[in-house]
Amino acid sequence: MTSKQPTTRIRRSPEQVRAAVHQAVIDLLCDPQGEDLNIPAIAQRAGVNHTSVYRRWGNLDALLADTATTRLERDSPLNDTGTLRGDLLAWAEASVASMRTPEGRALVRAVMLSMPNSTQAKADRAQHFQRRMHSIEQIRRRATARGENPPPLEQILDQLIAPFYIRSIFGIDPPATGYPELLVDRLLGNGNGHRSGGASTAT
Amino acid sequence: MTSKQPTTRIRRSPEQVRAAVHQAVIDLLCDPQGEDLNIPAIAQRAGVNHTSVYRRWGNLDALLADTATTRLERDSPLNDTGTLRGDLLAWAEASVASMRTPEGRALVRAVMLSMPNSTQAKADRAQHFQRRMHSIEQIRRRATARGENPPPLEQILDQLIAPFYIRSIFGIDPPATGYPELLVDRLLGNGNGHRSGGASTAT
DNA sequence: CATCGTAAGCACAGATGTTTGCTTTGCAGC
DNA sequence: GCTGCAAAGCAAACATCTGTGCTTACGATG
Numbered sequence: 001m002t003s004k005q006p007t008t009r010i011r012r013s014p015e016q017v018r019a020a021v022h023q024a025v026i027d028l029l030c031d032p033q034g035e036d037l038n039i040p041a042i043a044q045r046a047g048v049n050h051t052s053v054y055r056r057w058g059n060l061d062a063l064l065a066d067t068a069t070t071r072l073e074r075d076s077p078l079n080d081t082g083t084l085r086g087d088l089l090a091w092a093e094a095s096v097a098s099m100r101t102p103e104g105r106a107l108v109r110a111v112m113l114s115m116p117n118s119t120q121a122k123a124d125r126a127q128h129f130q131r132r133m134h135s136i137e138q139i140r141r142r143a144t145a146r147g148e149n150p151p152p153l154e155q156i157l158d159q160l161i162a163p164f165y166i167r168s169i170f171g172i173d174p175p176a177t178g179y180p181e182l183l184v185d186r187l188l189g190n191g192n193g194h195r196s197g198g199a200s201t202a203t
Numbered sequence: 204m205t206s207k208q209p210t211t212r213i214r215r216s217p218e219q220v221r222a223a224v225h226q227a228v229i230d231l232l233c234d235p236q237g238e239d240l241n242i243p244a245i246a247q248r249a250g251v252n253h254t255s256v257y258r259r260w261g262n263l264d265a266l267l268a269d270t271a272t273t274r275l276e277r278d279s280p281l282n283d284t285g286t287l288r289g290d291l292l293a294w295a296e297a298s299v300a301s302m303r304t305p306e307g308r309a310l311v312r313a314v315m316l317s318m319p320n321s322t323q324a325k326a327d328r329a330q331h332f333q334r335r336m337h338s339i340e341q342i343r344r345r346a347t348a349r350g351e352n353p354p355p356l357e358q359i360l361d362q363l364i365a366p367f368y369i370r371s372i373f374g375i376d377p378p379a380t381g382y383p384e385l386l387v388d389r390l391l392g393n394g395n396g397h398r399s400g401g402a403s404t405a406t
Numbered sequence: 407c408a409t410c411g412t413a414a415g416c417a418c419a420g421a422t423g424t425t426t427g428c429t430t431t432g433c434a435g436c
Numbered sequence: 437g438c439t440g441c442a443a444a445g446c447a448a449a450c451a452t453c454t455g456t457g458c459t460t461a462c463g464a465t466g
Contacts, residue, residue: 162365171328
């Protein structure tokens with residue numbers, strides 16, 4: 001009688017498992033002192049069986065991508081301020097605030113790590129990029145609808161988004177004050193390449 | 204008699220092994236269709252025993268970092284053009300050219316991948332950053348010695364280096380023509396935040 | 407020419423990651 | 437209530453990665 005007690009076998013709902021695993025990814029990405037990320041460790045931290053993780057996500061890249069997109073979409077409310085500059089500033093301020101938290105930096109790292117390995121080519125990365133740029137595209141669309149003339153996406157990528165990523169990668173803290181304004185002013189205020197629409201460039 | 208033929212055991216010199224392993228890292232980073240990078244695969248591709256790789260580099264991160272820094276330093280000759288703008292432009296042009304080759308993109312990915320995992324904190328990443336910024340610092344030093352007033356490193360990071368990285372990450376091709384000039388002009392020509400030497404802020 | 411140190415190669419063992427077959431749970435539809 | 441489905445849990449096999457002791461080749465030094 002090795003006393004198999006079938007009653008002790010409890011399980012959580014799929015949503016609970018999903019949330020717990022996502023949280024475990026973030027935690028391990030924030031905390032680890034030299035440990036590297038892998039599925040058994042994530043599953044243990046989340047308190048779920050590792051086979052559940054393997055069956056649901058298949059591999060680490062997919063799990064990282066899912067975690068990153070889920071959290072990033074949840075955390076970017078995308079409020080309408082009425083002007084292009086206001087929207088960009090709000091976006092940049094939210095990004096800077098996020099960058100100052102371990103969790104925010106972990107999410108950027110998750111985006112990075114999820115990308116390079118298994119994706120067969122540009123297709124996956126481009127799709128990933130589209131998802132990540134969704135809020136920016138919405139800001140641009142709204143500006144166009146208002147009659148403003150927003151910079152092209154590529155320029156926003158180069159001047160607004162790229163600095164956030166590079167700093168997260170290398171662990172360079174943003175300037176203590178005025179950094180969102182600085183980047184948005186550079187983006188909208190410079191005269192070469194693109195001229196932004198009219199009145200919103202007043203200081 | 205399983206015919207141990209001691210004569211067949213040939214070996215290459217340490218330098219040959221190092222070069223072969225570096226090349227294998229680049230190859231696997233360029234080519235793989237969904238395969239993920241690991242030491243046994245690298246060793247096999249390089250034609251060396253995997254134990255040699257483990258003993259020399261210890262782990263994948265260190266190998267990636269070594270490969271990236273070695274190749275990047277080898278491929279950035281750093282010629283002196285006589286002006287800050289010329290030096291930055293040369294640097295940017297070399298970077299764009301490198302970004303257009305699979306090997307160049309692989310090196311950027313190697314830098315990314317080598318960073319996040321085991322490094323215990325900011326210390327390692329900061330050091331890595333210093334090495335990567337070495338050529339830029341030299342350009343700034345030369346400009347200062349000439350009496351020019353180069354932008355601070357952070358601004359060069361945000362406006363010149365960050366775009367290259369972000370595009371490599373997401374696989375976004377740079378504009379076909381004029382991209383280096385565009386970035387350098389934005390960097391040196393804008394009037395807010397930092398004023399570069401002289402009257403270059405004219406529109 | 408002999409000797410010695412360094413580093414690569416080999417075989418094998420241990421640890422870890424990944425996958426599979428099956429059982430059990432919770433929930434929805436009848 | 438009963439039944440069936442989807443998904444989580446469990447255990448064990450399977451594959452792969454990582455590390456160790458030892459042998460062997462190459463080059464430097466005397």
